[in-house]
Amino acid sequence: MEVDKTYVFKATKFKESTFTPIKHIWFAEQVDNGEIVDLEYKKGENPYLDKDDAVCYSYKAKDAEKIRIYAYVAKPIEKVSILSNIGFVDDYVIAIRDGKIVYTCNSGWIDKTHAFTDTKRTEFYIGVKNLWNQILNETGIKSNSPNDKGFKVTYRQDATLIQNLPLVNKPVRLGNTKSYFVKSNLTV
Numbered sequence: 001m002e003v004d005k006t007y008v009f010k011a012t013k014f015k016e017s018t019f020t021p022i023k024h025i026w027f028a029e030q031v032d033n034g035e036i037v038d039l040e041y042k043k044g045e046n047p048y049l050d051k052d053d054a055v056c057y058s059y060k061a062k063d064a065e066k067i068r069i070y071a072y073v074a075k076p077i078e079k080v081s082i083l084s085n086i087g088f089v090d091d092y093v094i095a096i097r098d099g100k101i102v103y104t105c106n107s108g109w110i111d112k113t114h115a116f117t118d119t120k121r122t123e124f125y126i127g128v129k130n131l132w133n134q135i136l137n138e139t140g141i142k143s144n145s146p147n148d149k150g151f152k153v154t155y156r157q158d159a160t161l162i163q164n165l166p167l168v169n170k171p172v173r174l175g176n177t178k179s180y181f182v183k184s185n186l187t188v
Helices: 091-097 128-137
Strands: 006-011 026-031 036-038 055-060 066-072 081-085 101-104 108-111 150-162 172-183
Touching (some): 055 066
Antiparallel strands (some): 006 055, 066 081
C-alpha cells in the first residue's frame, strides 16, 4: 500500500444467516500495532455492496509502517484481517530501508554501492584507489610553467548499466570523466 492512495477491502467469506451483511459486517483498522479502531461508516458510501454483493470498504492508506484491516461481525480477530506494509515508490527510500544508502554524522549520506576504494577495472583513472595513487605519486602530466608546479590527474566515476549487452557480450557503462590540475608536493 502507498500513503494517501485508496484501496478497496472486501468481506468475502461469512456464515450464511438471515442477517443483511451490509448492516452487520464492520470494518476496523490497526495502525502500527496500536489500538484496533472501528472505521467510519457513511450510509450509502462506506461500506457498500459491489456487483457480486460482497461488502466492501473504500480505505485511504495512512502514513504508517503497517496497517491491519479487519472485517467482523461481533469482534475483530486477526484470523479475519489483512496486514499491509505501507510502501514507497521512491527508490531512495527503498535503498535506505535495504541498507544501500546510510546516513553518518561525519559524512552525511553515503551510497554503500559506490563507497569502496578498490576496483577490478584496469584503467588508471577509475576508482578512488587509483585517484589517490595518481595524487600521492604525482604520476600525471607535469606542468611546463615555472609558476604553476603541478600535474594533471584524471578521474572517472561510472556505473555499469547492463552487465552483458546481447550480441556484443560486453558491459554498457555510463559515467563522467574529469581532469584536474593538482599542485605538486602536497602534504596529506
